Amino acid sequence: MGCQLLLWLLLLLLTVMATASGRKRNIAEECNPGDLKALTGFKNGIHIDTSGRLAKWVGLSCCRWEGISCNNATGRVTEIRLPGFISTNDMIFQSQMEGRLSPSITLLTSLEVLDLGELVGLTGKIPPAIGHLQNLRELYLYKNKLRGPVPESIGKLLKLEQLHLHENQLSGFIPPSLGSLENLNAIYLHSNRFTGTIPESFSNLKSLMHLDLHSNSLTGPIPESIGELQLLKELDLSENFLRGRIPPSVNNLTSISVMYLDSNHLEGEIPFPSSFGLLPSLAFLRLQNNNLGGRIPPNFGYLVSLQRVTLANNKLEGTISPSLGNLEALTELYLSGNRLSGVIPKSIGQLSHLILLSISHNLIQGPLPHEMSALQNLQTLDLSFNLLNLISIPKWVAELPSLSRIYLAGCGIRGQIPDFLRSTPSPIQELDLSVNHLNGGIPSWIGSLTQLYSLNLSRNGLVSKIPDSVADLQDLGVLDLHSNKISGSMNQVFKIGNSFPDGSLTYVDLSDNSFTSGTEQIGVGAQRRIQYLNLSHNLLDGKLPTSIGKLKALQSLDLSCNKFGFSLAEAIANLSLLETLKLQRNHFTGKIPIKFLNLKKLKDLDLSDNLLEGEIPAGKPLSDFPQSSFTGNRGLCGKPLSPCMS
Numbered sequence: 001m002g003c004q005l006l007l008w009l010l011l012l013l014l015t016v017m018a019t020a021s022g023r024k025r026n027i028a029e030e031c032n033p034g035d036l037k038a039l040t041g042f043k044n045g046i047h048i049d050t051s052g053r054l055a056k057w058v059g060l061s062c063c064r065w066e067g068i069s070c071n072n073a074t075g076r077v078t079e080i081r082l083p084g085f086i087s088t089n090d091m092i093f094q095s096q097m098e099g100r101l102s103p104s105i106t107l108l109t110s111l112e113v114l115d116l117g118e119l120v121g122l123t124g125k126i127p128p129a130i131g132h133l134q135n136l137r138e139l140y141l142y143k144n145k146l147r148g149p150v151p152e153s154i155g156k157l158l159k160l161e162q163l164h165l166h167e168n169q170l171s172g173f174i175p176p177s178l179g180s181l182e183n184l185n186a187i188y189l190h191s192n193r194f195t196g197t198i199p200e201s202f203s204n205l206k207s208l209m210h211l212d213l214h215s216n217s218l219t220g221p222i223p224e225s226i227g228e229l230q231l232l233k234e235l236d237l238s239e240n241f242l243r244g245r246i247p248p249s250v251n252n253l254t255s256i257s258v259m260y261l262d263s264n265h266l267e268g269e270i271p272f273p274s275s276f277g278l279l280p281s282l283a284f285l286r287l288q289n290n291n292l293g294g295r296i297p298p299n300f301g302y303l304v305s306l307q308r309v310t311l312a313n314n315k316l317e318g319t320i321s322p323s324l325g326n327l328e329a330l331t332e333l334y335l336s337g338n339r340l341s342g343v344i345p346k347s348i349g350q351l352s353h354l355i356l357l358s359i360s361h362n363l364i365q366g367p368l369p370h371e372m373s374a375l376q377n378l379q380t381l382d383l384s385f386n387l388l389n390l391i392s393i394p395k396w397v398a399e400l401p402s403l404s405r406i407y408l409a410g411c412g413i414r415g416q417i418p419d420f421l422r423s424t425p426s427p428i429q430e431l432d433l434s435v436n437h438l439n440g441g442i443p444s445w446i447g448s449l450t451q452l453y454s455l456n457l458s459r460n461g462l463v464s465k466i467p468d469s470v471a472d473l474q475d476l477g478v479l480d481l482h483s484n485k486i487s488g489s490m491n492q493v494f495k496i497g498n499s500f501p502d503g504s505l506t507y508v509d510l511s512d513n514s515f516t517s518g519t520e521q522i523g524v525g526a527q528r529r530i531q532y533l534n535l536s537h538n539l540l541d542g543k544l545p546t547s548i549g550k551l552k553a554l555q556s557l558d559l560s561c562n563k564f565g566f567s568l569a570e571a572i573a574n575l576s577l578l579e580t581l582k583l584q585r586n587h588f589t590g591k592i593p594i595k596f597l598n599l600k601k602l603k604d605l606d607l608s609d610n611l612l613e614g615e616i617p618a619g620k621p622l623s624d625f626p627q628s629s630f631t632g633n634r635g636l637c638g639k640p641l642s643p644c645m646s
């Protein structure tokens with residue numbers, strides 16, 4: 001009896017197992033007919049698939065197709081994962097699909113994940129019936145060519161966590177219904193053509209961590225509801241704040257850490273935070289390139305998690321809120337291009353993690369608070385073009401141990417370049433002291449700033465010669481000394497970067513000075529990376545060296561308003577990347593070399609006011625320029641001037 005029961009049980013078990021495995025096989029072999037139809041519809045919409053994945057979608061077992069996952073129990077399709085960027089153990093591959101996104105995908109009612117991101121060529125609209133996909137958790141359609149609006153029905157996708165529609169050509173309003181999707185973690189709608197306002201309803205998104213709406217055409221104010229407080233009284237909060245306590249979360253946007261609303265047409269004031277404790281996780285805030293006005297909110301310092309803040313290029317006015325000093329985690333602060341006034345608050349000195357401070361192009365007044373000398377981690381300081389009237393560079397600037405980029409253009413600095421910069425503990429890479437009232441010479445110790453990459457001393461009153469030690473700046477890429485009174489030879493400049501095979505210089509502007517010589521060194525050393533060379537408005541004379549033909553990267557050459565003579569160097573015709581060539585107001589003689597017709601990229605040419613004669617070589621690009629490019633010479637003829645008499 002016992003034995004019989006055991007046998008019976010065994011049989012039962014075997015039957016169950018057989019049924020189970022049979023069912024599994026069935027699922028793999030034939031998929032849900034509705035889903036099959038939907039997937040076939042999707043495939044038919046695509047006419048090019050460089051990945052070859054869709055070509056393998058044949059037969060009836062769609063659950064086995066590449067990129068498709070099904071639910072084992074129901075056999076329904078749950079995931080389509082066909083991202084354009086394919087990365088496996090063996091390879092990384094950017095594939096492309098061309099064709100229209102078929103509305104048939106909305107028949108896949110069990111779909112949880114739809115990933116058609118970065119297929120580059122997907123066109124059409126987001127299907128209006130997208131709201132049928134009630135199980136959808138993740139929707140990736142970014143980096144395609146989708147047009148039209150985001151359907152209002154998207155607000156029915158109550159399980160949606162990830163919404164990535166960025167970098168398409170989507171337009172219309174952002175549907176307010178998105179604000180009811182409590183599970184949303186990320187909204188990426190940037191780099192589209194959305195208009196209208198940011199929905200108030202976004203303030204309900206409890207789980208939202210990333211909100212990226214940048215580079216659209218959004219208008220109106222930032223909704224106040226984003227940083228509004230209804231539950232607690234301000235007084236209690238500031239008390240808590242003083243005691244360093246963070247009260248429990250009081251609004252719904254408690255998770256948001258990234259908010260990018262930049263490069264739109266937003267206006268009005270920055271509405272948040274109305275109180276302490278709001279937006280407690282906000283770390284990365286970008287509001288630049290809008291039309292925001294008013295003051296930086298006095299409560300801004302309550303956003304204690306902020307690490308990187310960009311408010312640049314708006315219409316912000318008033319003083320810089322001293323509360324910024326409370327942002328202990330702040331590493332980067334961009335305030336440039338506003339109408340901020342008053343002095344920099346002392347509290348800035350408390351930002352011990354600050355790496356970058358950019359306040360250029362405002363109406364800030366001096367003096368700089370000495371507290372700034374506590375910014376031990378500061379690497380970039382940009383205070384250019386304010387009303388600072390510094391008179392001299394504060395000594396503490398040179399004592400900041402991490403500072404490597406100093407921008408103090410238009411700061412009313414007078415006198416000589418101070419000697420203390422020589423002994424600075426931090427390796428200076430970029431130094432911009434342009435548009436000040438510096439006088440005296442470029443100091444001979446300049447060569448000891450061996451890390452220097454960019455030096456801008458333009459528009460000052462510097463005199464005397466360039467010191468030989470300039471040639472020691474072997475990493476120098478950008479040298480701008482224009483509009484000073486520097487005289488003598490410029491040959492040291494063409495020795496910079498000689499320890500590299502192609503040289504280090506890319507940009508050289510020595511224009512509007514009193515240089516008399518040194519051009520024979522052009523192209524002799526390694527200068528094959530120079531793209532911009534401006535020697536105009538000097539006292540240079542003699543013949544242009546043929547070695548100029550070695551500056552193969554040159555795109556812009558300006559030698560105008562000098563005293564160069566003799567014939568035009570044919571070598572110039574070897575500079576095949578040249579787009580700008582300005583040789584006007586010199587004493588060049590002879591004919592325009594026929595090889596100048598090789599300068600196919602030339603967009604800007606001026607040979608006027610020289611002593612050139614003969615026929616202008618016939619053909620493009622020379623014939624395309626206006627007469628004014630050739631006038632004022634001894635005897636030029638031919639197109640675009642009048643025909644030559646033969």
Ligand SMILES: *[C@@H]1O[C@H](CO)[C@@H](O)[C@H](O)[C@H]1NC(C)=O
Nearest residue numbers: 024025028069070071072073
């Ligand atoms: C479905 O089956 C596959 C293999 O047949 C297995 O790897 C997977 O874990 C199963 N999924 C579920 C949800 O049971």
Ligand SMILES: *[C@@H]1O[C@H](CO)[C@@H](O)[C@H](O)[C@H]1NC(C)=O
Nearest residue numbers: 203204225228230250251252
């Ligand atoms: C928070 O969300 C709920 C709905 O989930 C809403 O009723 C409430 O008004 C929201 N509170 C704030 C401060 O936005």
Ligand SMILES: *[C@@H]1O[C@H](CO)[C@@H](O)[C@H](O)[C@H]1NC(C)=O
Nearest residue numbers: 409434435456458478480507
């Ligand atoms: C140097 O400074 C001047 C004036 O501030 C500016 O116009 C110029 O673009 C700067 N040069 C470079 C190479 O950035």
Ligand SMILES: *[C@@H]1O[C@H](CO)[C@@H](O)[C@H](O)[C@H]1NC(C)=O
Nearest residue numbers: 482511512534536556558580
């Ligand atoms: C060269 O410098 C002069 C004087 O500083 C300036 O007017 C001119 O625009 C510059 N040329 C180019 C091509 O940038």
Ligand SMILES: *[C@@H]1O[C@H](CO)[C@@H](O)[C@H](O)[C@H]1NC(C)=O
Nearest residue numbers: 546549550569570571572574
């Ligand atoms: C132009 O370049 C070619 C090869 O790149 C070289 O042979 C020739 O001498 C150069 N011409 C001039 C005038 O520099």
